[in-house]
Amino acid sequence: MDAPYQAAPDVHVLPTHLTLPTMGVLPINAYLLLAEEPVLIDAGIGADGDEFLEALASIIDPTALRWVWLTHDDADHTGSIERVLELAPHARLATRAFSALRMSSWWPVPLHRVHAIRAGDRLPVGDRTLRAVSPPLYDNPLSTGLLDEATGALFSADSFGALLPEATQDAGEVPEDVLTGAMRAWASSESPWAHVLDRQRFAQVLDGVRRLEPTRIFSSHLPAASGTSLERFLQVLESVPDAEPAVPPSQEEFARMVATMVATPPVPAE
Ligand SMILES: [Fe+2]
Ligand SMILES: [Fe+2]
Numbered sequence: 692m693d694a695p696y697q698a699a700p701d702v703h704v705l706p707t708h709l710t711l712p713t714m715g716v717l718p719i720n721a722y723l724l725l726a727e728e729p730v731l732i733d734a735g736i737g738a739d740g741d742e743f744l745e746a747l748a749s750i751i752d753p754t755a756l757r758w759v760w761l762t763h764d765d766a767d768h769t770g771s772i773e774r775v776l777e778l779a780p781h782a783r784l785a786t787r788a789f790s791a792l793r794m795s796s797w798w799p800v801p802l803h804r805v806h807a808i809r810a811g812d813r814l815p816v817g818d819r820t821l822r823a824v825s826p827p828l829y830d831n832p833l834s835t836g837l838l839d840e841a842t843g844a845l846f847s848a849d850s851f852g853a854l855l856p857e858a859t860q861d862a863g864e865v866p867e868d869v870l871t872g873a874m875r876a877w878a879s880s881e882s883p884w885a886h887v888l889d890r891q892r893f894a895q896v897l898d899g900v901r902r903l904e905p906t907r908i909f910s911s912h913l914p915a916a917s918g919t920s921l922e923r924f925l926q927v928l929e930s931v932p933d934a935e936p937a938v939p940p941s942q943e944e945f946a947r948m949v950a951t952m953v954a955t956p957p958v959p960a961e
Contacts (some may be wrong), residue, residue, distance in 0.1 A: 692702055702907075702909065707719045707743075712948040736767050738770070760821070760836075769794065827928055849926075854873050872950070883937065
């Protein structure tokens, strides 16, 4: 787990990352949106456990949470969700109906607390309304991001992610060409179906994101992107269908990755 940080007056980031040896670092963010009815967006990775809960409690008393918005039921988004819901008895779980039902095959989802969402729905959270949106690329068809209609903040689930050279809090610190390549490679790897897309239809999908006029992009897999341009990000995604498809590591490459993870044995004393 990395140190939480504030990315906007009402947005806190609960970040962690996954190191992929020889490849880079994948940021994994949960977010806390301090609406009048506070919303936790996703719940970290299981390996962080107590650390995630402590980080959350350092920002807000979990009993004050009113919503947990789960963008999708992948393991890197659901790590502490069961424990969060235990600690936040007043929170409802906003997610897709099928995410809730599928998760109930591996943990006892309190289905009576689930609020089923789908793209286009609007969820009032006190002082503002959240609009459920489909991210343009995704690795899970249940993925549902959200637009904060009050501020224009777009929480884009896995879309606009990137495997970076090192962990950072600001995507603006990553050289532009590095970020472009990393975002394209991530998109190709996590949405391999992008390579068989009808280009015109995909352009319409990206236009749909443009029409949301987001002021900020908060991706689950990118540092909380201050000062980055939506138009530039959309152009990167637009290039994905014609980019070189991602090739997964071979056994030899995987073995090299694992070798760098194994601690070097200590040099014996003379
Ligand atoms: Fe995912
Ligand atoms: Fe993810």
